[in-house]
Amino acid sequence: MMIDDDIQACIKVMNKGGLILYPTDTVWGIGCDATNEEAVAKIYQLKKREESKSMIILVANEEDILNYCDDAGPLIFDYIKGIQKPVTVIYKKAKNLAKNIINQDGSIAIRIAKDNFCQKLIGSFGKPIVSTSSNISGYPTPALFCDIDFEIKKGVDYIVQYRQDDLTPANPSSIISINDDGTIQIIRK
Numbered sequence: 001m002m003i004d005d006d007i008q009a010c011i012k013v014m015n016k017g018g019l020i021l022y023p024t025d026t027v028w029g030i031g032c033d034a035t036n037e038e039a040v041a042k043i044y045q046l047k048k049r050e051e052s053k054s055m056i057i058l059v060a061n062e063e064d065i066l067n068y069c070d071d072a073g074p075l076i077f078d079y080i081k082g083i084q085k086p087v088t089v090i091y092k093k094a095k096n097l098a099k100n101i102i103n104q105d106g107s108i109a110i111r112i113a114k115d116n117f118c119q120k121l122i123g124s125f126g127k128p129i130v131s132t133s134s135n136i137s138g139y140p141t142p143a144l145f146c147d148i149d150f151e152i153k154k155g156v157d158y159i160v161q162y163r164q165d166d167l168t169p170a171n172p173s174s175i176i177s178i179n180d181d182g183t184i185q186i187i188r189k
C-alpha cells in the first residue's frame with residue numbers, strides 16, 4: 001500500500017469522527033480530529049484513560065500553533081529548533097480545539113510533527129490530530145507496532161500500513177513548558 005492510500009484512508013476515517021492507529025515522529029499513536037469532541041472521547045474510552053489527563057496534538061508547522069493557542073512566542077520556536085529529539089510544548093490559553101482535549105487549566109500540549117508521513121497527513125487533513133501513545137492507560141508505551149495490544153488495534157477504525165514492519169525502537173517526545181518568567185521547564189526528557 002502506498003503512503004498516499006494510507007493518508008486518504010486516515011482522512012476519510014477522521015472526517016467521520018473515527019480513530020486511527022498511525023506512526024508518528026516518536027511512537028505509534030492513536031489519533032483523531034483534535035477539534036471533534038466525540039472523537040476525542042472515543043480515545044479516552046479506548047485507552048481507559050481519565051479525561052483529566054490531557055493528550056498531545058500534532059500540527060504541521062509553527063504557524064499552525066497560533067491557530068490553537070494564544071501564548072506562542074518566538075522564544076519557544078528558537079528553543080525547539082536547537083533540539084534534535086521531538087519536543088512537545090505545553091502552551092497556555094488553548095483555543096479552537098475540542099473541549100475535552102484541553103487541560104483543566106486551559107493549556108494544550110502541541111508538537112510540530114517532523115516525520116514525513118505525519119507532515120503529509122496533517123497537511124492533507126488541514127486540522128490538528130490527536131497523538132496519544134498506543135497503549136491502555138497505566139501500561140508501558142509500545143516501542144514497536146508489533147508490541148501494540150490487540151485491544152487497541154481492535155478499537156480503532158483504521159490502522160496505517162506504512163512502517164508496521166519498522167523494528168527501530170521509538171521513544172516518546174520530550175515535554176516542556178514555559179513559565180510566566182520566560183524560563184523553560186522540562187517536564188519529560
